[in-house]
Amino acid sequence: MYTIASFLLRTQANVRETLKEFFRGLMKKDIVDLLLVPQETSSGRSVVYTLVKDPNKLLSPDPVGPLVLVSGATVLSNLTFRDPGAVIGVVLRPCEVRAAIELVKLGQANLSPVLLIGVDCLGTLDPRVYREEVMQTGARALSEQWLTSLRSGLVKGVRSACQICSEVASDAVSVHIGFIGTGPNEILVEVKNSLVERLREATGLVEGTASERSSLISWHKEERQKVREEKLLAWQQSIDDLPRLIAEFATCLKCGNCRKACPICYCKECVFEGRIFDHQSSSYVNWATRKGLIKMPADTILFHLTRLCHVGYSCVSCGMCESACPVGLPLATLFPAVAEKIQAIFNYVPGRSLDEVLPLTTFKEEELEPR
Amino acid sequence: MKQLSVSEKRVAQEFEPKIIAFLCNWCSYVGADLAGTSRIQYPPNIRVIRVMCSGSVDPLYILKPILEGADGVLIAGCHSGDCHYLNGNYKARRRVAMVKTMLEQFGIPGDRIWFSFISASEGRVFADTVRRMVTRLKELGPNSMKAQWEI
Structure with missing residues (x-):
């Protein structure tokens, strides 16, 4: 087990700008050559994975927006099935990290040219529901609302897979970006110790923790685990x-x-x-x-x-x-x-x-x- | 005289289970062959498919006959350490356990699917396995999927 150091990023203008600077820092200081990160599309109606080479083209990173159209693990497999010849930072949700690990074992992906960056996730919306919402509010506003819910640990209307998912943060990553239990002007960044010095230099992290985070996460785990057991048992008994x-x-x-x-x-x-x-x-x-x-x-x-x-x-x-x-x-x-x-x-x-x-x-x- | 349809004829007769057997080329198939050349009697309920290794039997090939209405599926491979491909038989054993567990969730008794180690010299073991399997399948009765068309 690695030791993990915990830091905070103070958000200046807004979260998106702060994350943009953070990710650009990773690229400019050559910690990663490319970055796979969800970004808002130019139409403002969706959030899609983007593979970014030019830091200046990283304009609207949005790892929070409640939409996954294609599993990041599938994309990771496409990128690393053969040697990409560069280090790629990959921003994934916990279920995508789990799938990526399985794909490595199945010989379909390779994590050696990859820096795994995890993000908190309490669930995403069904793409049909997301589309309806985004037509009213736009992707940016929807992501901002979602971020507020994420900080307080309360989200509504997530997909049925997410309702029974208790893994809100992955510990198999090198860097983790956390929102649950953080204050309105901060982002939690957990870093594996071997990376700390380089990352600090690149991104302006300050030491700190989110006090309510661990209790919120364990509350969630317990609740979701309970829901999972009940739901699966009911299904096993009814479709027998x-x-x-x-x-x-x-x-x-x-x-x-x-x-x-x-x-x-x-x-x-x-x-x-x-x-x-x-x-x-x-x-x-x-x-x-x-x-x-x-x-x-x-x-x-x-x-x-x-x-x-x-x-x-x-x-x-x-x-x-x-x-x-x-x-x-x-x-x-x-x-x-x-x-x-x-x-x-x-x-x-x-x-x-x-x-x-x-x-x-x-x-x-x-x-x-x-x- | 009224011509009986295939399914009516089947009901009219006493239930004889139909078994699809996947036998490994190197051990179990030779074992079955030995049972024949040694004139060992066993029930004729079995339809043999020769495969190169029990480890090559995909779950698909177990599920298809069960959904089509076969009463049992037998997968037989070499004994421990005898696999021609090092360990295909052990992997087959795991795969069969997985298929059985899944089918039990959906009300298909695990006993419809048998996995055995039968060597090339075990003609008698082969005959005995078929006999025991037929007895057990008669207890279980016909596979209800025989009449199910929406698969």
Whole structure:
């Protein structure tokens, strides 16, 4: 475990300006060559990931805005799958950090050219809800409101995945930017000790802590953990046979958005979109003959169950699948509810540490009692 | 005389479970072969698919027959330390445990899916495994997914 030093950034004009100077400092002092950070779009109606090379083009960093369209872990994988030849600072939320750790273990990302910068997160909005809100207020005002809620530790209307997420701050990062429990004119910055001197020189940090922070965070953890246990148990008890699952997923249109949005589901060509499922016409006729009738398109439930097996052990409950689903299937409950049971067999917690080996790539000589 | 449809005929007869078996090329498939050449009797409820390693059986290939209405799936590989690919059999054991856990959440008994270590010399073990599996599947009754078309 690293020792962590805690600092405060005093905000001058506003938080965005302060963060801009902080991030620019990192780039100008060559702590990072590039920065992957969410920024407000020029339309003022969205917040998207940007890869910044020129510090002067870093204009509106917004790691607080309650919107994640694509998991930062997916972007990180794109950037580091092959050596980028530069050090990239990557600003991620806790669920994205967990997914990034899983992707490293799956051989799809590399953290050695990366400086991980975590941010506090109490949840984000469903993209549809975000769009409605942003059309009224604009992205900047929405982010400012959100920041105020974040400081007090109270947010409303977050996605169902976020409602059951108890990890509000990741400790697997080198630098962490915190807002929960901070005063109106400050930002908390926690730094791994090895980085302290360089960072201080680059960004004007002053020593300090946020007094109410730890109690607010542990209160949140407890509350969310309680909600999670109740919600998942209720789901496990209500959807306890295949006909009920089939009923719950009756409106699946097999678009595959959930797998495209999932940071863990990394295959370039999914088995469900390859030749294996490119069936002969005669096969459909045979199946219809055997059962009397079949649903078309076929294999929607097979798709979800297979995905549960393929990514279940590494599922970090980020809920990107549910946000991407055009018919709002309760994927952010299905996956954690089943993944929890799968992960329990192997006593595995995804995204916790790079040192924990993926459960399906390892084994014990004697376990699980063969038949 | 009225022509019975395929499904009506099936109901009319006594329940005979249908098992899809994935047998590893190096051990279990040879074991099954030995059972045959040794004239060891075992129930004919099994449909064998030869695979190069039990570790190559993706969950998809276990789930598809179960959703299609097969009554059981058997995955058999080499004994501890005998895997032709070092440790595919151990990884298969973990994968099968995972699939079983998931299916149990959805009301499919874990006992529909069996994982066994059967070596090339164990014709008798193979026959015995099939016999025990058929007995257990008869207790469980037919897989209800047989009649389910919305999969």
